[in-house]
Amino acid sequence: MNIQILQLLEGARAATGLTVVIDVFRAFSTACYVTEKGAEKIIPVGDIEKAYSLKEKHPDFILMGERNEKKPPRFDYGNSPTQLQNTDLKGKTIVHTTSSGTQGIAGAKGASEIITGSFVNAGAIINYIKSKNPKNVSLVCMGYACEFPTDEDTLCAEYIRNALLGQPNNFDNMKKTIWEGSGKRFFEPEKQEWAPKEDFNLCLELNKFNFVLKVEHENNYSYLNKITVLPQTNH
Numbered sequence: 001m002n003i004q005i006l007q008l009l010e011g012a013r014a015a016t017g018l019t020v021v022i023d024v025f026r027a028f029s030t031a032c033y034v035t036e037k038g039a040e041k042i043i044p045v046g047d048i049e050k051a052y053s054l055k056e057k058h059p060d061f062i063l064m065g066e067r068n069e070k071k072p073p074r075f076d077y078g079n080s081p082t083q084l085q086n087t088d089l090k091g092k093t094i095v096h097t098t099s100s101g102t103q104g105i106a107g108a109k110g111a112s113e114i115i116t117g118s119f120v121n122a123g124a125i126i127n128y129i130k131s132k133n134p135k136n137v138s139l140v141c142m143g144y145a146c147e148f149p150t151d152e153d154t155l156c157a158e159y160i161r162n163a164l165l166g167q168p169n170n171f172d173n174m175k176k177t178i179w180e181g182s183g184k185r186f187f188e189p190e191k192q193e194w195a196p197k198e199d200f201n202l203c204l205e206l207n208k209f210n211f212v213l214k215v216e217h218e219n220n221y222s223y224l225n226k227i228t229v230l231p232q233t234n235h
């Protein structure tokens with residue numbers, strides 16, 4: 001198995017084979033929490049205008065995501081898993097657009113298959129890749145606003161790669177590095193309204209979910225299909 005770790009939008013564009021588009025803070029952690037809440041479908045889109053036009057055609061769709069970390073105008077929810085904890089999303093279709101994660105999905109045109117990447121379902125991702133045993137795996141770290149690499153996405157890629165290669169991982173050390181590095185932003189008082197400190201822990205709950213989210217295509221949009229991966233093992 002050839003495994004490459006790629007960065008940012010140019011990395012997504014260069015990805016081939018089974019591609020994991022990684023966005024730990026927060027898009028693809030949030031997508032897992034939304035799926036757990038029973039959402040019927042998540043439609044990831046890069047272009048915010050596409051999100052607005054889907055809402056216009058389907059007023060029952062829910063708009064979720066961020067620009068500059070914050071909930072855009074006329075959106076139902078931002079990108080914070082904490083703020084979704086007490087919402088009922090059963091049976092809902094969610095249109096999700098963010099500055100990094102969903103841009104990566106839109107950009108990974110050369111991938112043979114795309115799944116989302118985060119720590120909350122890392123074990124399922126690893127088992128899924130092992131079960132498919134592809135020749136080429138691309139782990140794409142979307143970073144902050146697709147502009148610079150971040151600790152959490154790069155470490156998540158390394159965690160997945162190490163497990164696939166049978167090498168050890170020290171998640172506690174990784175979490176400490178993230179806390180001291182790019183995770184600091186969740187502890188800034190002025191950001192608590194849209195990026196609360198609780199998001200940090202929710203996004204770093206290792207192996208909370210036993211499913212992967214695979215990008216599938218339908219009509220003229222893509223959606224995330226939940227695939228349960230059993231058994232879930234700790235990596």
Ligand SMILES: O=C(O)[C@H](CS(=O)(=O)O)OP(=O)(O)O
Pocket residue numbers: 023025026027028066068069079098099100101102143144145146195
């Ligand atoms: O919502 C977030 O925290 C991030 C902000 S940014 O893209 O890193 O600027 O969005 P996401 O696309 O989930 O990384």
